Amino acid sequence: LQLAGQAIEIVPPQNPLPRPECYSASGQAILSNSDVLIALWDGWATRGPGGTAEVVASARLQALPLIWVYCPRQESESPPSEHPMPETGTVFYEGF
Numbered sequence: 001l002q003l004a005g006q007a008i009e010i011v012p013p014q015n016p017l018p019r020p021e022c023y024s025a026s027g028q029a030i031l032s033n034s035d036v037l038i039a040l041w042d043g044w045a046t047r048g049p050g051g052t053a054e055v056v057a058s059a060r061l062q063a064l065p066l067i068w069v070y071c072p073r074q075e076s077e078s079p080p081s082e083h084p085m086p087e088t089g090t091v092f093y094e095g096f
Helices: 019-032 052-061
Strands: 037-041 066-070 091-094
Touching (some): 019 052
């Protein structure tokens, strides 16, 4: 709520949606109002609707320039062997 007071604009949803659909709708709203997407992401496939992976995939499909910073998961789950493990904080640039 402290950040809301600093917002230039707050756009409330037009139609209330169930929580999973809210994440997807929010991601699409961000993309439709962005010139560049900056994402903090672990590089893994999506774990649910509207997750970072889904938003990044949509940005790629729209050919929106993308900057993403590798942020590993905090959980103990080990990555699949084919998943590259860059150094935390590695920055990737796409579409520039």
